[in-house]
Amino acid sequence: MHKKITFLFILLIAIIGLAGCGTVGDEKEKATGDEQESTSSETITVEHELDETEVPKNPKKIVALEFSYVDALAALGISPVGIADDNDPSRIIKPIQEKIGDYTSVGTRKQPSLEIISSLKPDLIIADLQRHKDIYEQLSDIAPTIVLNSLAADYDQILADFEKISVAVGKEEEGKEILTQHKQRIEExxxxxxxxxxxxxxxxxxxxxxxxxxxxxxxxxxxxxxxxxxxxxxxxxxxxxxxxxxxxxxxxxxxxxxxxxxxxxxxxxxxxxxxxxxxxxxxxxxxxxxxxxxxxxxxxxxxxxxxxxxxxxxxxxx
The missing domain is CATH 3.40.50.1980 (Nitrogenase molybdenum iron protein domain)
Incomplete structure (x- = not known):
């Protein structure tokens, strides 16, 4: 009888210990999950032609509504999920096509499809001042949107906007290095x-x-x-x-x-x-x-x- 009681007591202690370990594991997993959620919800403020916009620190699903933005993203090693390609994929020039791979067309640059853009669930949209200022609020209802000046830009403006895009996508330092290399190539x-x-x-x-x-x-x-x-x-x-x-x-x-x-x-x-x-x-x-x-x-x-x-x-x- 004494041995039986001792065995049951040891078994009870073991069960309590395992339960405690499970609780610690659950709390650790929960804490890690909360931390990951907090990291993914971090934002940065990006100033652009129409406003200041809070964008995710490292956006993963980007829609580009002008070809110059596709060029910038490709230079940064990023493939946009959606492109306003004028419903003509042949307009994507070969050196960029090779870098970005597959994407979804969101219609023309003049009149991109808000429905298709929304279906892609983007976390960043890059739009043009001349073409898209009238639909800026609608785009912003879909996802954080920054508006740059591509259509009316000169070469210097394109370089400045590349820097802004590199900041917006969380690649500021890499963008600076790429821009330096580009300027060196131009000088060559x-x-x-x-x-x-x-x-x-x-x-x-x-x-x-x-x-x-x-x-x-x-x-x-x-x-x-x-x-x-x-x-x-x-x-x-x-x-x-x-x-x-x-x-x-x-x-x-x-x-x-x-x-x-x-x-x-x-x-x-x-x-x-x-x-x-x-x-x-x-x-x-x-x-x-x-x-x-x-x-x-x-x-x-x-x-x-x-x-x-x-x-x-x-x-x-x-």
Missing amino acids: IKTQVPENEDRIVLPGVVTPDGFFAHNMDSYTGSLLESIGLKNAIQDGSDRYNKINLEQVVEFNPDVLFLMQAGDKTIIDEWAKSPLWKDVSAVKNDNLYTVDRNTWSRFRGLISSEAILEEAVSQLYGD
Whole structure:
């Protein structure tokens, strides 16, 4: 009888000890869970064109409503879950396509689908001032939204916005390093431009019904100027101007970079005119057809390097 009582007593002590261990484990697990939840709910304040927005410290599901933001995210090693790709995945240029992989189209940049954006449950949306200021509140109801100035930006603005994006996605230090490397690459490309280069250049989008010139303050114009290629339009007019053949003759660029939209453009019509043959770039066979997506739509670090590499290759290559 005494042995039986002793055995039961030892068994009871063991059960109490195991129960205590379970309680400690549960409390530890609960504490860890609370800590993880607290970490994931941390935010930072990001100032942007329309407001100050609290965004998650390390957002994981990002929707980009302009191609320049896709470029910035790709440079930072981030794949957005949603992109306003104008319902045309071929607009994503190859070097960026290779970095970001699969994504969901959220429609056009002008009118992105709020329904599709919402279905992706993003924790950050990056929007453009010109295109999306009127739907900023609706976007903000879906997820924290920052608004930058991509469409109307020059090259310096693109660099500044890259820094802002790197902060917003929790990669500030990495962003600084990437930006330093980018600037070094631009300086390397610049050394390929002769110091005595005095030709003036004019980049422009050519469509079936118009020539849209990019002046010295435009993204492409200011980018080319950053390596010493002076733009033909220096009068401070609108950054993107629809100009006629007579105006092209008046500006008389020595080099034309034509961002072609479609198989047939207004150049086919102008080529029949003797005025066209008077343009310096035409007379000296310095017309270069370039990819519109790379040269006009993407406006970012990756595309900037691609543009300048192509420009110096066309102008000074063997």
